[in-house]
């Protein structure tokens with residue numbers, strides 16, 4: 001069930017103690033039949049196409065920024081509209097991760113019994129640093145979209161919006177009102193792409 005994550009050289013500003021991975025790692029809580037749906041016939045260690053993602057991790061230094069003191073994800077070159085930027089890589093899991101702020105919903109079984117997320121709290125790639133647009137820009141310039149990669153594996157990915165993104169601009173999405181609502185009453189839940 002476990003797949004050894006492919007590690008490689010971490011990018012600048014990657015925090016110490018956090019594992020940098022370039023392909024999804026599967027936790028033992030994901031049932032085999034669900035694994036087969038998420039990654040049908042994918043060989044162990046298959047790399048995805050993030051190796052040249054047009055992004056850079058930067059510390060947020062502006063005191064007016066709501067994530068001041070943390071990091072954000074920025075465009076390292078001009079990104080055209082409606083373009084795949086980077087897959088959100090992390091640990092694919094089916095157990096509860098209510099305490100993670102890096103956990104996205106990835107897949108729900110037809111009978112609603114199994115909820116699969118991708119959690120980048122302890123291992124992930126640059127995409128884990130994408131901030132929510134609130135307090136940063138009037139609206140998001142990117143969004144999370146669930147797509148299958150060329151290898152057939154299901155991923156949550158970051159895509160640019162209708163206006164594209166200028167070089168140097170912060171890439172921001174909407175985590176969804178539900179994500180913020182859950183945190184304002186002290187309960188965490190997976191981010192979605194609504195609102």
Ligand SMILES: C[S@@+](CC[C@H](N)C(=O)[O-])C[C@H]1O[C@@H](n2cnc3c(N)ncnc32)[C@H](O)[C@@H]1O
Nearest residue numbers: 066067070071101102128129130131132133134
């Ligand atoms: C997925 S992480 C984003 C990366 C994070 N800034 C970091 O350096 O690890 C989500 C966390 O970033 C912060 N964050 C992201 N967008 C924010 C916003 N618009 N306002 C305030 N905090 C934000 C919150 O602390 C949130 O729990």
